[in-house]
Amino acid sequence: MTTAMNIIQGHSPALIVVTFLLFSYLMPVLDSWKKNWCATLAIAAHVLALFFTGILAWQVFTTGTVTYHMGNWPPPWGIEFVIDYLAIFMLTTITVVSLLILIFATKDLGHELKAQVSSWYYTLYLLLVGAMIGLAITNDFFNMFVFMEIAAISACGIIAIKEDKECVEASFKYLILSAVGTGCVLLSVAMLYMVTGHLNFTFAAEALVPALELYPNNILVALALFSAGFIVKAALFPLHVWLPDAHSSAPSPSSAILSGLVIKIYAYAYLKLLLKVFPGDIFSMVPIYDMILILASLSIFFGSLFAIVQEDIKRMLAFSSIAQIGYVFLGIGLANQAGLTGGILHIFNHALMKAMLFLSAGAIIYCTGIRNIDQLKGIGAKMPLVMGVFAVGAMSMVGIPTTNGFISKLYLALGTLDAGKPFYLGVILVSSFLNVIYYFPIVINAFFGEPGEEPENDIPVKKLPLEMSIPLVILAAGILFFGIFPRHMLILVERAVAIF
Amino acid sequence: MTDIALKLFDNMYYLVSMVLFIIGFHTMLTHSNLIKKVIGMNVMDTAVFLFFVSTGYVAGGVAPIIEPGVEQTYINPLPTALILTGIVVAVSVTAFALALIVKLYHHYGTIDAEEIMRIRSTE
Amino acid sequence: MERTTSILPVFAALFPMVMTFAIYYVQKESPKLRNNLSVLTSIITFISVAAMYPIIAEGKIIVFELFEVLPDMGVVGTFRVDVLSFCLALVASFVWMLATIFSVDYMSHEHAQNRYYPTLIFTLGACIGIFVVGDLFSFFIFFELMSVISYVLVVHEESVEALKAGYKYIVMTIIGGLSLLLGVINTYEISGSVSLDQIGLITEPSGLALATFIAFLIGFGMKAGMFPLHVWLPDAHPVAPAPASALLSGVMLKTGAYGLIRVFYNVFTPEFLQETGWITIVTVLAVITILLGSAVALTQYDLKRRLAYSSIGQMGYILLGLSLFTHTALVGAVFHIFSHAFMKGCLFLCAGAIIVKTGQRDIRELSGIGLKMPVTMIAFTTAALAMIGIPPLNGFLSKWNLALGSLEAGAPVFVIVLLISSLLNGLYYLPIIISAFFGTEAQEKKFTFDEVPFKMLMPITILALLCLVFGVSPINLPFNLSKMVADMLLGGGI
Known part of the structure; x- marks a missing residue:
């Protein structure tokens, strides 16, 4: 029992993401077996995630920032999750709000979607939430990119799942612009990797300080691409064109989570990278x-x-x-x-x-x-x-x-x-x-x-x-x-x- | 002049990937044919992958398969490994986009974005 | 001044808010219980405000800290009652109590009473809250609550006219509220404090300080119906049900005046405002407000609209008294807050009684009404005469002090303004009275007694009597309180 508790405590950063991914892929399996369990299990996944969030919050408040190394590979090589107060804030926001939206969705979906796709909706929904949580706690550039893509595809999915004209068109528009956004971000990551040789935020931030002297243009271009990418994703004017169609035509729970959480997570990621990774001197240059x-x-x-x-x-x-x-x-x-x-x-x-x-x-x-x-x-x-x-x-x-x-x-x-x-x-x-x-x-x-x-x-x-x-x-x-x-x-x- | 040309030649991969990126970006945003938009997206992704992979290239390096006792320069394997993931992601996005285009064709009977706009506005 | 602590201010502000929910829930059971509970709530609120009198009379200030709402932002959630707060809270809760009693019979033939009573009582809590809090943030919070919730009272009739007036009201209110927020934030930025327990938060003239002053002036001036921000008032006050109009004109306008007093004497200081000359803006606007309100009232033939314009003129008196910064003028202004609450409360309630009995709002149709409803019309006459400023009534006392104050300030021109406006008041009130008692129809008709029920007559009579009592009585509580207020504000005794 105590070992189980230790595992849960020690691995809760990974478990919180894994929970969502696991339950997400369980949904199609359940679909052909016990159809009416899907909604309950999706809620169960959220409750579990809330539990892990609670553990993490308790750890952060008692012992300070929690770091987690995927597969026990230490940072410069392995993927690192970092949970600080800001991440706890985001985790709580995401899990609580998405749980409430999900409870609403269990009834609303029957009215908006065809019966045979409703369990697929939960798959996409849980993937989206899992990707957002991953984005909130990851400390690695490439991992961030992967989560961004998962979030983008599942977000387009929960729009297009309604299958009427407006939804499909809005979803396509969102997908294309979101691909532009992630493309820009990935290019920017490549440029940063070129000058620093690190994908970990912390190490990249350290390496960027001397690198700014040597390759200022490189980092400036990276910053520009990076800003453009995140601004598309977060739908800031004038790159907001995809948002009104996507958010208005989608099923109501999708609109709620897209407007309530998804655009915010990109603003959060942008804030974190801008202030933690890019060296302070760059702000005097542009x-x-x-x-x-x-x-x-x-x-x-x-x-x-x-x-x-x-x-x-x-x-x-x-x-x-x-x-x-x-x-x-x-x-x-x-x-x-x-x-x-x-x-x-x-x-x-x-x-x-x-x-x-x-x-x-x-x-x-x-x-x-x-x-x-x-x-x-x-x-x-x-x-x-x-x-x-x-x-x-x-x-x-x-x-x-x-x-x-x-x-x-x-x-x-x-x-x-x-x-x-x-x-x-x-x-x-x-x-x-x-x-x-x-x-x-x-x-x-x-x-x-x-x-x-x-x-x-x-x-x-x-x-x-x-x-x-x-x-x-x-x-x-x-x-x-x-x-x-x-x-x-x-x-x-x-x-x-x-x-x- | 030759200086610049030489420098550009040295950094050919970067140059080509930038050209490709711009071609892809341009195709994606200006063409009204939805399939061409997806192709543009793929070209852009490929440009980024090329860029990323070439950051790990070391002149004269070989694939990092270590043979004991042989002293060799190896290329940086990390970008290559990452881009493998990137390609998978790009493929799935492409597949999804194509699926959406099929749906759009069912609804509107065309895959031209402007045509779709016209149909929507007359409805 | 000495500080003491007491739970009474917190109770007075929060009790009605809590009771709102009780009233909301009992109304499903029985409308009678709802009405009684509303009346009871307003009475208890008045008693709890009045219970602070012994402490205030000793010259102490009640301070109570509830809890810190925003960390690192200084005092927030504090309650503080000095003699000025007490005056306002007292008059507000008193008029509110009478208006609630009046409502019981007045509203019995109206729709949506289940919405009316909770709103009325909630607004009471917010209004008392404005007067008893001890910092500008809490002040702003209660001010916004009161303004936004009272929208429901304004649009109660739900006619097209009411909705139009209501929209104007809510838009202007929000503009005023945002402007007020700007003022509060600027004050915090300049001085690092928003506590009303200090004097002179801003004493350095700067662009930001001027912006703060203007922002406060817009925010509170909007509420107080100051020219040129009065445009919502003549539309919004008449469309509300009569007791709500009485409260809007009699009490809620005064929150603007109260806010301005706090701005002039706490946020800034009188000396500072006089040195910079910013106060001249207020004085000029006050004079325009007085003349404009009185003059436009003449052209109105809807009884409640005429009363609403009259309110604008009367608020001008108060603003004028505040802006002169002399002791006598300040006494006059604060006493006029009392007087006007009683007079205008009485007049609007009378108008309500007339509308209930005759359905008539047009002044030209009210001929002979005095014989039909003698008690109401005698009360109306008393209040109207007080409004004009006929000597033994309380309106005279406030005008007298205002006039003396203007002379003290070395500006006899304001005395002329006061005289002109009194003349105008006479011109628009006297015809109503004359036609009511001696109109053509009065000569033909016999005396037919047809009065409103007792619960409506009682508040009207009390208010009219108070107009008389506070004009002649040697033991004049409001007047003494006004003097204490003036001593405190000008003596720097905060």
């Missing part, structure tokens, strides 16, 4: 932070602007994601304590908010079949729970106090002033106002709109199953909880920021 700030502001501004004119609720949410990822990059670009805290915290906060908003949009579509914003008039009376949590999400998006969106915006705002760039404070405030323009009318129409006489308002409303309402309520409660008691999350994030 104004990369200023470029990020400008792109982030454009992203915030145009994302909100496009969102205002959308008629489809999921498309609107997708454009809003572009704006919100801008906040995360804004935090990266500010590169000071408060700004980074705000940016990283927004990864978590926005994961909760956007997952919840997409799921509630999914619940509306499930119950009524309505996607058009104009037809949502008076829906609040029929579906008070769904529109209630939607209202909470909308308020959090705007940054009303007592919701978690306020806390991250507050820290970002402090960061802009600390950095002496009050212009970006204006960007934050203006974008909050733009959020009001596209979120509040939906809520207002839903609750206070005159129920019109048009026949489509009389469509029957299906009852929302418990499996779909529970994740919504938990996410909404989380938004309010972390808005009122942000203390512990902030402490975690501030420790995470301290490593930079």
Whole structure:
């Protein structure tokens, strides 16, 4: 028993990834044997992962950073996993949010997908989550590339699985642009490997300091390719073109996880590499932070602007994601304590908010079949729970106090002033106002709109199953909880920021 | 002039891989034929692989199969090994992309991106 | 000043918020229980605020630290009640209590009461919270909560008109809120503290300091209906149900005024604002607000709209009194916060009673109403006369002090402004009264007594009586409190 515990404790970084991969490949096997076990097992995989995350968190909080060497090969040769506070933050965010989305999916999928592919959906879903977890904890360039590709293929998979025209087309577009992104990243990795001879982040970072003197152009090109690759993946303006189609046409749980987590994991990886691997001197050679700030502001501004004119609720949410990822990059670009805290915290906060908003949009579509914003008039009376949590999400998006969106915006705002760039404070405030323009009318129409006489308002409303309402309520409660008691999350994030 | 030419010749692999990368990138983004986009993607991937593998090449080196007692220069095997994985990944992405193209053809009856856009806008 | 600790402020702010959920759940069982519970909550809140009086009267300040919300950000989650906070909380909870009692019968013929009562009580908690917290962050949080939640009260009727007004309200509120946030963040950036327990957080003139001042002015001015940010007010106040209008005009406008007091006296200092001359902006805007509010009210024939414009004018008095920085003017301004809450609360409730009985909102149709509803109209008359500033009433006392304060400040021009606006007040209030009692229909009609129920009359009567009592009584609690406030703020006794 104790040996089993030791194995679990010692190997939990690998086990957490292996769990997802293993369960993922079990799904097609189970499909032909016990079909109704798939959903339960997928949830079981998440619970196991949560357990390992808990162990890792406990280890990090008691003994500091945990490192794990794959196959016991020490770092310069073998693949290394590093779990620090930042990784713990990401792991918790991913496992908790994806578990909630999965619980929602178990009911929603039957309505959106053909019956014979639903177990394949779990395969792809678990692969995606496993790849994200791998991305969060890996400390190796090539390993990162492999996880990025796994994540890209499975992400395209959970879009295209719906098999209607829009989904397949969106998925193809995503696949091509994502291939461009990973291509750029791989080329950049090759260039870094050329000058450093290392694939491990830590060793590469050490070797890059002297290498910058010798081969500055090489490293600059690598940085440029690298930034371009991750910006495509994270859908920052102007490389966001794939996102609105992909996130709006996909099944609702897919949209939730894509908008809530997948784009964030690339922002996280970019942040980690930018601050930990590239030598500090490079930032005096190119104004990369200023470029990020400008792109982030454009992203915030145009994302909100496009969102205002959308008629489809999921498309609107997708454009809003572009704006919100801008906040995360804004935090990266500010590169000071408060700004980074705000940016990283927004990864978590926005994961909760956007997952919840997409799921509630999914619940509306499930119950009524309505996607058009104009037809949502008076829906609040029929579906008070769904529109209630939607209202909470909308308020959090705007940054009303007592919701978690306020806390991250507050820290970002402090960061802009600390950095002496009050212009970006204006960007934050203006974008909050733009959020009001596209979120509040939906809520207002839903609750206070005159129920019109048009026949489509009389469509029957299906009852929302418990499996779909529970994740919504938990996410909404989380938004309010972390808005009122942000203390512990902030402490975690501030420790995470301290490593930079 | 000859200097530069010589230098370029020395780094021919890098030069060629960059040219290939740009060709692939250009094909991928400008052609409206979806199959050509996938071909462009493959060319781009190949360029990256060539680049990566050539970073491990040592002039005059041989494959690192160690014979006891023979003193030889070996090439760096690590990039080669990595690129093996990279090729597998590229193949699977290609397969997936082609499968999606088949689906698109079923839905729209064409594999031209502009044509598909036109059909979508008229719907 | 001496500090002491007490749980009362926390209780007063959080108790209504907690009770909101109770009210929400009992309403499924019985509407009567819901109504009684709402009234009870508002009464308990008022009592718990009033219970702070002995401590405040001794000149102590109540400080209570709840918990640290944001680490490394200084004090957050602190409660702090000085005499100014106490005044505002007292008047807010008192008027709220009466409005809640009034609601029981007024709302009985309205739809969606299950939404109305929880919102009303929650807003009470947020409003008290604004007054009793001890730092700008908590202040901002409660301010936003109150502003956003009271949207539900504004659009209660759900008519197209109400929705339009509500949209204007929410957009302006968010703009104001963001501007306020900007001010708070700037303050934190400049001084490293947002505590209201200090004086003069910003004492160095700089671009950022000016931006902070403007941001606060926009944020609070929006709420207080200051020109040119008043545009939402005449639309939003009349469309709400009468008790909600009474609270919006009588109480919630004052949160803006309270915020400005804190900005002028805590964040900045009077000396600093006078030296830099920034305060002139406020003075000029206040004068425009007074004249504009009173003048536009004349052109309105909807009773509640006329009252709403009158509120804008009255808020101008308060802003003017605040911006003069003399003792007497400050006493006048703070006393006018009391007076206006009673007067305007009374007037809006009377308007509500009239609408219930006659369904009439047009002033020209109210002829002879005084014979039908004598008690309501006598109360209306009292409050309206106080509004004009007729001597024995409380409105006179505040205007008198404001006028004396302007003279003290060496600016007799403001006395003329006050006189003109009083004249305008007379012009738009007196015709209503005259036609109600002596209109053409009054001569034809017999005396037909048809009053609203007791639960509606009682709040109206109490408010009208208070207008009279606080004008003539030698033991004048609000006036004494106003003096204490002025002593504290100008004496630097924070």
